[in-house]
Amino acid sequence: MSAAAPLASRVPLLVKLGYGGGLFGLSIVQIGVSTLLLYFYTDIMGFAPASAGLLMLIGGLTDCGANLLAAAAATRMQSKLGRYRPFLIYGAAPLGVTFGLLFIKPDLAPAVLFAIALVVHVCYRTAYAFIAVPHAGLITRMSTDANERASIGGVKAAAGGLGTLCAGYLGLGLIDWIGGADERAGFVYFGAILGALTIVSVLVSGLITRERVSGTALDTDSASLLSAARYALGNRALMAILVANILFFIGYAFMYGGAAYFFKYLYLAPEATKLGVLAIGIGAMAFPPLWVAIARRFSKSITWVAGSALLSAAFVTLCLLHAAPLALVLALYLAMGAGKASVLMNYYSMTADAVDYGQWKQGRRVEAYSFGFLSLSSKLGLALGGGLMGLALDWAGFVSNVAQDADTLIRLRIAIFLVPAVVVAASGAAICFFGVNNAQHRRIVEDIAAGIGAGDPLPSESQRPA
Numbered sequence: 001m002s003a004a005a006p007l008a009s010r011v012p013l014l015v016k017l018g019y020g021g022g023l024f025g026l027s028i029v030q031i032g033v034s035t036l037l038l039y040f041y042t043d044i045m046g047f048a049p050a051s052a053g054l055l056m057l058i059g060g061l062t063d064c065g066a067n068l069l070a071a072a073a074a075t076r077m078q079s080k081l082g083r084y085r086p087f088l089i090y091g092a093a094p095l096g097v098t099f100g101l102l103f104i105k106p107d108l109a110p111a112v113l114f115a116i117a118l119v120v121h122v123c124y125r126t127a128y129a130f131i132a133v134p135h136a137g138l139i140t141r142m143s144t145d146a147n148e149r150a151s152i153g154g155v156k157a158a159a160g161g162l163g164t165l166c167a168g169y170l171g172l173g174l175i176d177w178i179g180g181a182d183e184r185a186g187f188v189y190f191g192a193i194l195g196a197l198t199i200v201s202v203l204v205s206g207l208i209t210r211e212r213v214s215g216t217a218l219d220t221d222s223a224s225l226l227s228a229a230r231y232a233l234g235n236r237a238l239m240a241i242l243v244a245n246i247l248f249f250i251g252y253a254f255m256y257g258g259a260a261y262f263f264k265y266l267y268l269a270p271e272a273t274k275l276g277v278l279a280i281g282i283g284a285m286a287f288p289p290l291w292v293a294i295a296r297r298f299s300k301s302i303t304w305v306a307g308s309a310l311l312s313a314a315f316v317t318l319c320l321l322h323a324a325p326l327a328l329v330l331a332l333y334l335a336m337g338a339g340k341a342s343v344l345m346n347y348y349s350m351t352a353d354a355v356d357y358g359q360w361k362q363g364r365r366v367e368a369y370s371f372g373f374l375s376l377s378s379k380l381g382l383a384l385g386g387g388l389m390g391l392a393l394d395w396a397g398f399v400s401n402v403a404q405d406a407d408t409l410i411r412l413r414i415a416i417f418l419v420p421a422v423v424v425a426a427s428g429a430a431i432c433f434f435g436v437n438n439a440q441h442r443r444i445v446e447d448i449a450a451g452i453g454a455g456d457p458l459p460s461e462s463q464r465p466a
Contacts, residue, residue, distance in 0.1 A: 011143050016152050018208025019142065020159030022088060022135045025201035027163025028194050029099045029128065032171060034256035035277055036190075037102060038386060042393075042400045044184055045105055045113060049398055053390015055114075059121040060383020064376045066129035071372020072225060074134050081206075082141065083368070087134035088206030095131050096199035098124035103191035105184055129375065131202055137371040140352045141211035146441040147296055149349035154292040157345030161284030161337065163201075167194060168277025176271070228369035231362055235370075237354035240433040241347060242373055244304065246381040247427035248343050251311070251420035253385025255280070255336055258416035261393070262318075265404050266413060272326060279330040283337025284344070291342045300346045300353075301434040307342020308428030310335055315421035319413055343427075347374065350434065353441045360444040385420075392419065 041052035070087070077083045101120045106113065143149055171194050179186015232238050259277060264270035295303045314335040321328070351374045359365040392415035397408040404412065436444075 011148055011152060014208065015142065015210055016155040017159075018205050019135075019138060019152060020155045020205075021201050021208070022131075022138075022205030023156045024159040024163040024166075025092070025095075025198040025205065026128070026132055026135065027160040028167045028171075028198050028201070029095065029124075031164050031167035031256060031277070032099065032190070032194055033102070033124075034253060034382065035168065035259055035273075036172075036187075038257050038389065039260040040103060040187060041117070044187060045117065046110070046400075047114065047117075049390050049393040049400075051114065051390075053387050053393070055117060055121055056386030056390060057383050058118060059125045060379050060386055062122045063125035063129050063379035063383065066126040067133055067372050067376040067379060068225060068369075070130045070133035070375070071228075071369045073130070074137060074368040074372070082211035084134035084138045084141065085206045085209060085211065087130055088202055088209075091127060091131045092199045092202035092206070094127040095124075095202060096195035096197075098127045099198060100191035100195035103187040105187075125379070129379070132378075133368075133372050133375045135205070136348050136351070136375055137368055138209060138211065139348045140355060140367055140371075142209070144356070144445050146349070146353055146438045146445075149352055150292055150295045150300065150346070153295075153345040153349040154288040156348065157288040157291070157341045158285050160344055161281050161286075161288075161341065164281035164284055164337070165278060166197065168281050169274045172274035172277065176274075225369065227364075228366045228373075231358060231364055231366045232370060232373055234362060235354060235358040235366075237357045237434050237436050238351065238370055238373070240431055240435070241350055241354055242377040244427045244430035244434075245343075245347055245374065245377040246384070247423045247430060248308070249378050249381025250385040250388065251315075251424035251427065252340065253382050254389055254416065254420035255311075255315075255340070257386065257389050258420075259333075261398075261412065262416055265398075266409060266416075267329065269326070272329075275326070275330055276333045279333035280337035280340065283334040283339075284341040285337075287338040287341045288345050291345055295346065296438070299437040300350050301431050301437075303342050304346055304350075304431045305428040307339040308424050308431075309339075310342075311339030312421045312425040312428070314339065315417045315424065319417035319421070339424075347378075353436055354434075356441065356444050356448065357436050360448055388419070389415070392416075 038052055038056055041047045041055060042049055045052075047055070074083055074087065077086060079086045081089065098120065102124055106116065108116070139149060139152060142152060171190050174190045174193060175183060175186030178189045232242075256277070260270075260273050263273040263276060291303050291307065294306065314332045318329070318332050321332075348371075351370055355365065355367050355370050358370070393412070396411035396415050398404065398412060
């Protein structure tokens with residue numbers, strides 16, 4: 001096995017903040033789409049719930065394919081800017097522009113409107129993938145230290161929480177403040193302003209972040225999709241992340257997509273939707289320091305399990321509560337944000353650790369494609385979640401912009417809260433198979449640096465992962 005570069009440990013705060021700025025922009029568009037696009041399709045565009053869900057599903061599946069293309073492009077990228085940064089710098093504008101176009105409703109026939117919505121959605125998902133995959137892979141080039149990666153993940157999660165605040169409270173506020181009674185016009189301003197903010201944040205992230213880790217062992221990456229897939233299937237740690245991630249993002253889609261329906265049709269206070277999303281953002285910003293401490297003291301997988309349990313408990317509680325003060329409802333949404341942060345701060349860094357584990361175990365580094373598979377799993381989860389939510393609304397008998405009958409309200413509550421509670425709990429169970437703690441990862445990185453693989457005997461063999 002080739003020798004790796006010397007360990008890159010401490011990452012300057014400015015570089016961490018620059019990296020976090022990328023997720024700030026990605027979170028703005030992701031939360032905007034997850035929270036409002038399905039609602040926009042049903043209540044503004046006038047599409048039937050099943051048709052709206054189909055749009056979300058097709059867009060999500062397109063995203064999955066685009067993730068693989070982005071990973072292949074990153075694997076082959078050779079630039080003075082590095083392997084991943086060029087995608088952020090040159091892809092920022094297409095992402096922001098296509099996001100803005102998502103929330104424009106032209107006066108056209110329904111069939112034409114559906115076709116345009118589909119094309120724009122596919123373009124947006126492709127632009128998103130060519131930012132998200134390289135941004136995810138950047139963490140492997142910032143540090144090789146597991147604890148430092150956890151710290152970077154904490155900054156990233158806080159930045160993502162701030163992006164949630166912008167998309168949720170400020171973004172939803174734009175629809176009310178600027179659009180007023182004209183909700184359709186409000187969505188145009190929402191898309192344009194947040195799209196511009198996304199362009200700036202992703203571009204600045206690409207300019208500030210530095211790829212500090214390099215060397216023969218790290219620069220030798222699998223360039224073949226089939227080869228990468230074969231190695232990924234044999235990487236136990238990576239497979240645990242991918243399965244857990246799909247399940248988590250199904251619940252994630254329900255968490256954000258269900259908020260607008262909950263506050264408008266169940267809680268009968270649509271103006272409080274932005275407060276619910278704000279609470280999620282506050283929880284996501286406030287709790288990363290606690291999760292970082294738990295990850296360093298125990299492990300990242302334990303942090304994921306704890307956060308999943310908290311998120312599931314919040315879902316179940318909201319399902320059972322039929323009359324509750326707004327403060328309690330918002331506290332539960334804050335708990336959702338806290339639980340969400342435990343996963344979002346760890347899934348990049350855990351994938352980076354899994355890449356190192358795979359190189360140590362299999363003698364082959366699969367970096368860019370591993371992050372492509374990670375992003376693919378996220379988008380597959382979002383696609384399944386969006387499609388399932390559209391079907392769940394249809395199953396509930398939901399009809400947009402009218403009062404729902406009692407039976408519909410019961411089924412709507414089950415669809416919005418109980419379904420995601422189950423899949424998020426399953427995500428926590430799946431991540432238990434990750435099996436690489438901080439001490440083991442430290443030894444793996446040292447072995448790689450020394451050119452030692454899993455098949456080479458060492459006195460400390462018992463400390464190694466299976």
